[in-house]
Amino acid sequence: NNHKSDSRGALIVLEGLDRSGKTSQSSRLLSYLEGLSHSVESWRFPDRNTGVGQMISSYLANESQLDDHTIHLLFSANRWEKRSLMESKLRSGTTLIVDRYSFSGVAFSSAKGLDIEWCKAPEIGLLAPDLVLYLDIPPEKAAERGGYGGERYEQLEFQRKVAHSYQILRDASWKTVDAGLPLDDVEKQLREMVLDCVTTCQKGKVLSKLWS
Ligand code: NYM
Numbered sequence: 001n002n003h004k005s006d007s008r009g010a011l012i013v014l015e016g017l018d019r020s021g022k023t024s025q026s027s028r029l030l031s032y033l034e035g036l037s038h039s040v041e042s043w044r045f046p047d048r049n050t051g052v053g054q055m056i057s058s059y060l061a062n063e064s065q066l067d068d069h070t071i072h073l074l075f076s077a078n079r080w081e082k083r084s085l086m087e088s089k090l091r092s093g094t095t096l097i098v099d100r101y102s103f104s105g106v107a108f109s110s111a112k113g114l115d116i117e118w119c120k121a122p123e124i125g126l127l128a129p130d131l132v133l134y135l136d137i138p139p140e141k142a143a144e145r146g147g148y149g150g151e152r153y154e155q156l157e158f159q160r161k162v163a164h165s166y167q168i169l170r171d172a173s174w175k176t177v178d179a180g181l182p183l184d185d186v187e188k189q190l191r192e193m194v195l196d197c198v199t200t201c202q203k204g205k206v207l208s209k210l211w212s
Pocket of ligand 1: 018060100106153
């Protein structure tokens with residue numbers, strides 16, 4: 001028996017406010033796991049390359065206006081359209097490092113005042129991450145980091161609300177890292193958590209669904 005080909009990849013999600021360093025850390029984790037000869041890909045949501053993703057992208061750039069519920073469902077649809085590919089990658093042994101997932105969907109939309117249970121509903125049945133890494137940074141500190149890019153949501157007052165929503169959403173299974181530390185220190189902590197998770201999944205941890 002070839003145990004390696006039987007073992008599945010891990011679904012690892014990075015969450016946090018805008019400018020918390022998720023994107024830099026995803027690419028560092030990708031290189032790290034590649035260096036250890038793991039099969040790994042880095043993904044992100046929104047995936048702006050699909051038709052739905054282009055609608056989201058133009059909304060974020062303030063080039064189109066959409067009702068809050070409508071854009072929420074588009075973000076969710078954007079995850080649903082990638083669900084089967086995600087599952088086949090994981091089952092064939094590829095680990096996915098995902099920059100934002102359903103938690104962003106719920107945190108950002110509920111920060112606008114939408115009911116949190118309503119926000120969670122369309123995410124039910126998507127694959128549950130094996131690990132959620134929360135890059136924790138005070139909204140004020142994130143805002144200082146080279147300024148925001150000017151997309152919708154990239155404002156201090158709104159990010160404070162998003163931080164609050166994340167507090168409500170996170171549970172004991174999330175791993176929180178102080179994202180105000182130097183990048184190398186953050187990476188060091190993340191490496192250990194990620195490797196641990198990859199090993200657990202290789203040993204046969206069951207792939208489950210949201211919200212569980
Ligand atoms: N965002 C992201 C949402 O509002 N809902 C979602 O479901 C997801 C995945 O999109 N400010 C928001 C968070 C970000 C913005 O993400 C674009 P990024 O990581 O900057 O490309």
